[in-house]
Amino acid sequence: MSPASKPVEVRVEDRLLKLSNLDKVLWPEAGFRKGQMIEYYTKIAPALLPHLKGRPLTLKRYPDGVDGMMFYEKNCPKHRPPWVKTAKVWSHGNNRDMFYCLVEDLPTLVWLGQLGTIELHTSLSLARALPQPRMLVFDLDPGPPATIVECCQVAIWLQEWFAGHKLKSYCKTSGSKGLQLYVPLNNPSVDYALTKKISKGLAQKLEREKPDHVVHMQRKTLREGKVLIDWSQNDQYKTTVSVYSLRARALPTVSTPVTWEEVEQCLQEGDPNLLVFDWETVLSRFQGQGDLFEPVLKLRQRLPDAV
Template structure:
């Protein structure tokens, strides 16, 4: 069944609204579209100007999925796009037409494609679609079992202090999966990936029993891997307020530092779409940076 709708003056056709995309939770495509439409006021500022990579789940989280960078051929003409070089593309393409999610109609268009996960880089494009220098620094904290997000919070607090000493203010969010991320506005003092790597190595050296700064799997059990490589301009990180494709519709959720400091159980920082909408209504955008 197809349903024509008008979103901020743009005409869209929504389909399969009753299709369950999170079977264990009973969360339907209509509820996904509703979530993204309601969270849009706080989500869009973190997507605007950033080339979009989506992870689509047309048959739900238990079915086949695929990453999509290139805007599909059927993308409406009103969706903003930026043609950008992609060195080392696995599909031997020199450039890709990325969508830029600047408005609610574009966000709903992608939600209707079952683009559950929204990933963006740490840089934006200008009005002409040309890439700008990175404006954000990110650290992805990934726990090696049996470590959990609880251990990540301890590392996040160490990293917050290190960044503070460097004159940078960090803001935390969950990954919506097992770990969490810290972001800071980037002043371009040097190449961000090299800078982040140096800080990760410093903390790993100071706390070898808790932290690793290399991806080697055998070194990671029970420790937190500080992934500094997300600052590579070719890489993306899940956007704040994006859904994740897990058994439940969890969300990459902005946190307060008080929540990070008091976390004692992984469930303390486990938020679903309804939880996040309630948080936003009560607290606004915790990820907003001055």
């Protein structure tokens, strides 16, 4: 247990925040502390904030670190500062309105870090247009002994199908053990009925064509040595871990955008470690390459009507 540090007041842009327990170790294996987590989010903010802005955010909080108790928080905490913005979203499961946090600026991001929010999970929609997905997403999840290497092969098969329909797609690591493929849409004519139809149809198509490599159903008994193409993320009421979010793994790894050349290299060399990135590496990559995921926010594309 790290020694308790005294609370400090810091000015973040035009806001004054009180930060406490900055010496608390949140990743014991790495000795990575709360203050370092907040520093990472502050430095990556120029890349991260555009991907959070306007999107209902689910907090994944670990107040005692990655080995401690975790809880999801959909309703923005009632003790939030008055300047933290929220989005009202009707919850069918709870039969009431929920008020999600919106991360519109750096002070809000730092405040979330103070709460022990390690992971940031966003809607695929903007709060102002919830029925409209801004992107189609596949979460590629390997069933042991498969690894991210096998996910790279499946991602390439998906990328080839989209390229054949004149659509660009982009990859990021999950920051855990898998890979995620995003197809930017940013098109008001696209709804979740269509993204779900295309994503499920394509997952089923690949399962038929590559039955030894791909499965589209969640059942664990079907997944050994295969890659689950999780198409079900394409839903108005689900969230996906944000690009540049830290993950609550043994080490402070990050959901990191990667190039298709990197995906192909990982597949060719068969080395899953090629697509593992910690916070320092991600900051260095951003400084050198900029935001590889920026097109996901801006590129307008139209899906075909069927697979």
